[in-house]
Amino acid sequence: MSSLPSLDSSTATHQQTEELARHVAQGLNRSPKTLSSMYFYDDEGSRLFQQIMALPEYYPTRTEYQLLSTHSTAIADALRAADDTPFYLIELGAGDGLKTKILLRYLLTAGIDFSYVPVDISPAAIEGLEASLRVELPNLRVEPVITDYVSALQLMATKPGRKAVLFLGSNIGNFFPDERLDFLRQLAQPLSPDDRLLIGFDLQKDPRLIRAAYDDAQGVTAAFNLNLLTRLNRELGAEFDLAHWRHYTDYDPLAGVVRSFLVSTRAQTVPIAALDASFDFAAWEIIHTENSYKFTATQIQNLAKEAGFQVSNFFTDAQEYFADVILTPTT
Structure with missing residues (x-):
């Protein structure tokens, strides 16, 4: 396994703290006040999210896992090159x-010739993944890239062969509609018509089922969201009193969106x-x-x-809760 050089850990931590501070300054001066869910995932947030994924209410992770298990052969065949030439399997996040x-x-x-390219901005995330792959899949060729998604695809575009790009989970749903379209257009730009993009989409279903997935009875999701304030207290010297x-x-079935908030009591x-x-903060004001x-x-x-793709394969589970969709660039 090979690994790209990364920033010194103290330098990276300092940069991340500065980025967090800028984001908080901008977000808390907006109306309504806003903070990004990307900052949920400090060490404690990641631990809590692992618990969330195991909750009976939280269907997305286990449903996509079952979907991939059921359709692994068909999905792999759709992603690999038709002539069996070597290809790159590039995973975003x-x-x-x-x-x-x-x-x-x-x-x-199956003996298919490919290289796995995990992409993340976090050196720690890449290092952890590499460590697990060395143990579980020692024969796997891994070429990690520590940068943002678009830069990684631009870099990979210079390499020969098909690029099969993965964006699993329901992460595409965290974007506002205009941002989502923008993001997909940026992904499309460095891809050729021979490349493929697989994206996970959480499908519309019983509103009660969706809402429960984001507000579980045990309160783990609440702790996960409130941990964001704990992180700001620790990293930025904030004085949020979580009490x-x-x-x-809540879930709005008209707009098809779950919205989550932190509420000042x-x-x-x-x-x-x-x-x-x-x-x-006024009483009952939200973030x-x-x-x-x-x-x-x-x-x-x-x-x-709209983004410059066409749907080439649409895989879903038996209950049609979730879809992994393979897109082909049209230009």
Whole structure:
């Protein structure tokens, strides 16, 4: 296994703290106040999300896992090059690789010639994934890239052979509609008509089922959301008193979106030392932390067309809760 050089850990941590501070300064000066869900995932947030994925209410992870297990042969055949020439399997935001390992194992067992390219901005995430792959899949060729998604695809575009790009989970649903279209167009730009893009989409279904997935009975999701404030206290010297904040979420079936919030239960002023500033909150004022859009097959078809793709394969589970969709660039 080979690994690209990464930033010194202290330098990377300093840069990440500066980026967080800028984001918080901008987000808490908006109306309504907003913080991005991307900052949920410190060490504790990642631990809590692992618990969320195991909850009975949280269907997305286990449904996509089952989907990939059921359709691994067909999905792999759709992603690999038709002439069996070597190709690159590029994953955007690989995480712990739990679901991806289903495809990796199949491709290795079938003797297919490919290299796995996990992409993440976090050196720690890449290092953790590499360590697990060395143990579980020692014969796998891994070429990790530590950068943002678009830069990684531009880099990979210079290499010969097919690029099969994975964007698993329901991460595409966290984008606002305009941002989502923009993001897919940026992904399309460095890809050729011979390349493929597989994206996971959470499908529209019973609104009660969707809502419960983001507000479980055990309160793990609430702890996950509130941990964002704990992170700001630790990393930015903020003084959020968690006793006076609540997690709230709801699903709007008209817009097809789950919206999550942190709610101030009283009028309060919160100093943030790293910003040398304080922020006022009215009683019951919210901080918007996450959107999670759900899709129909028609919406996916239309989105693909607008972004410069066409749907070549549409895989779903028996209950049609989730879809892994393979897109082909049209130009």
